[in-house]
Amino acid sequence: MTNTSGLMTGMDLVFSPLQVASLGTFCFIMTFFGLLGNGTVLYSSIRYNAIRLDRVSLIFVQNLAVADMLYTICVILPQLITYIAGKWVLGKAYCIVMAQDMEASLNETEAADASSQTLPFSIAQLVPLTVFCFIVTFFGFLGNGTVLYSSVRYNAIRLDRVSLILVQNLAVADIIYTLCVILPQLITYVAGQWVLGNVYCFISAQISFIPGSANALTVLLITSYRLWLVTHPFSSTSKNEARIAVAITWVLASAGTIISLSYKSSSTFNPQNGKCMSGVYENLAAQALLKIALAVIVMIPLLVITVENIILCVIAVKSSRRHENSKANYKALLMVCALSGLFIISWVPYIIFTLIKSKNTDIPQALDLLAFHCIYINSFGNPILYTLTNKRFGLYVSSLLYNMFPCLCGVKMSPKDLPGVNPTSSTNARSTTEPRPGEQVFEPSVPQRLTVRE
Structure with missing residues (x-):
């Protein structure tokens, strides 16, 4: 050894x-x-x-x-x-x-042996929890993977460049959260106990802070940027600035993990919620710092997102009644409102019950589990919202469903045939100034110089 x-x-x-x-x-x-x-x-x-x-x-x-x-x-x-x-x-x-x-x-390691602790749930509780986690895991990987592939390969989501970068970053955060949190919990529910070992328990507990916080900060960036575009229609933001904002988002999202590792916190399996938890909550100083960090990167963004979402919804309703506004702008506002609304709905129950439990108030286990699992809705719900609010992405998903289940659903269509979609490949790129084969080119007539005979 x-x-x-x-x-x-x-x-x-x-x-x-x-x-x-x-x-x-x-x-x-x-x-x-x-x-x-x-x-x-x-x-x-x-x-x-x-x-x-x-x-x-x-x-x-x-x-x-x-x-x-x-x-x-x-x-x-x-x-x-x-x-x-x-x-x-x-x-x-x-x-x-x-x-x-x-x-x-x-x-x-100071962590307790996770494999010796079985779940305290009954069969009536385990079955719906397992089915729910399976659905969230399946559509979390499939949906967010489709968002990334279709937006990069076929430009299937009609958005401006900055918003598209933020949407792709949100999909990456959801995939990481599904991999590090939801998938291990699904395996635990199926096995009835933690079977992935102490090393994965430590990694899962420490990394779980990052994708959830990155999700919150990315939704805040999306709503703030859309509100900025509405109030400053002639302003512009470059892709490099968007990438810098995304990098800062991931650095801030790592605050919880950095605090936990700085205090050398262990990780233990908590059978009450079926997942591994960091031991940072056992240290009073670390717990105080963690609460401050979570307030800055989750609570405050949630409040700001709520206010901005109300403002954007009001603007969207007003713009729908004006014929001079473009339909694409209205649909972009609708998509952002739906994204932020889903984030609020999925996080508010968990935050409320966490505040109640901090006052040493007993909460029924069923309600506690329901509030805890509401967060998972945000991981697979975003691709569904893109499908409903973005026509181009909806057509891509429909063609994908037809290729998978040709006898049941979908529309027979190749992704390359989507309206306004061309694969982002150098071999298919064509200059806008170059005439297509067989196309006639009309040049403006040049006035001839008049000659005067003597």
Whole structure:
């Protein structure tokens, strides 16, 4: 068995300063060019088709780049940090994940053995919870994956560039939340106990703060940006500014995880709600910081979203009565109102019951579970709203359903035949100034110079 206790209790390295400097420099070069080089290979081959290879070979090359990046992140980067710090400083859980030493995790982690705790629910409770989590997981992956693929490949969502970037970021947050929170809970309900091990329990509990907070902040960005467009119709925002806002969103969303890891919180399985919870709530100082962080990145955005949603709904109703307003603008307002409304409906019950429980008030278990699972509606409900409020995306989903179930539903249509949709491929791109084959080109007549005879 690999002994990880020495690394995790502050054991210094046995190398001389010259050896540490040489090894640290080498690992820095490997980390820098490993991430930069392989990232460039992936981005350039996907975005610009910069590597001239057949499709099968290109897939193998991209897979090799992904493997190299994972190896750099999981092995070389931690070793670089260890050489710089002079000892292991990334904590027990990360050391266990790297070493894949399950026996060490069972002996050394402070978390209780999750696999020994069964769920206290009856069959009448487990069946609807399992069915609900299965539906949310299935449509969470399928719906948000369809949003990402169709918007990137076929431009199937009719929105301005900035709003489209925010919608895609919202889909990514929902997929991560489904993967880290809802899917493990579905497996737990099916098995009747936690069966994914202590390592995944730790990862799931610590990462669960990020996608939920990113979802809230992204919805806030969408509503604020749409309200800004309505009140400042002649203003413009670049795609780079939108990407910077998205990056700031993910940094702020990581506040809960950073606080939990800073206080070296363990993770334990909570059978009352069927998921792993961070031990940050057991530390009073960490709990106070976490409450402040959640108030800033969840509570305040929820209040702002509610106010902005009311304003946008009023504007949407007024614009629907004016014939001079474009129909596309009205539908965009309607979609944003639906998104923010769904977010409010899914989060308000959970926040209310959390505040009630903080006053040491008993709540029926059924209502507590209902409020807790209402949050999951937000993960798979957004693609449904896009289908109902965006005609182009609705046609794409209809054609997709026909291809999957030709005898039951959908419309027979190729995604390339959607109105105004062209695949975003360099081979299909055509300059707007270049005439199509067989098209006549009419040039303006030039007045001839009159000649005067002498």
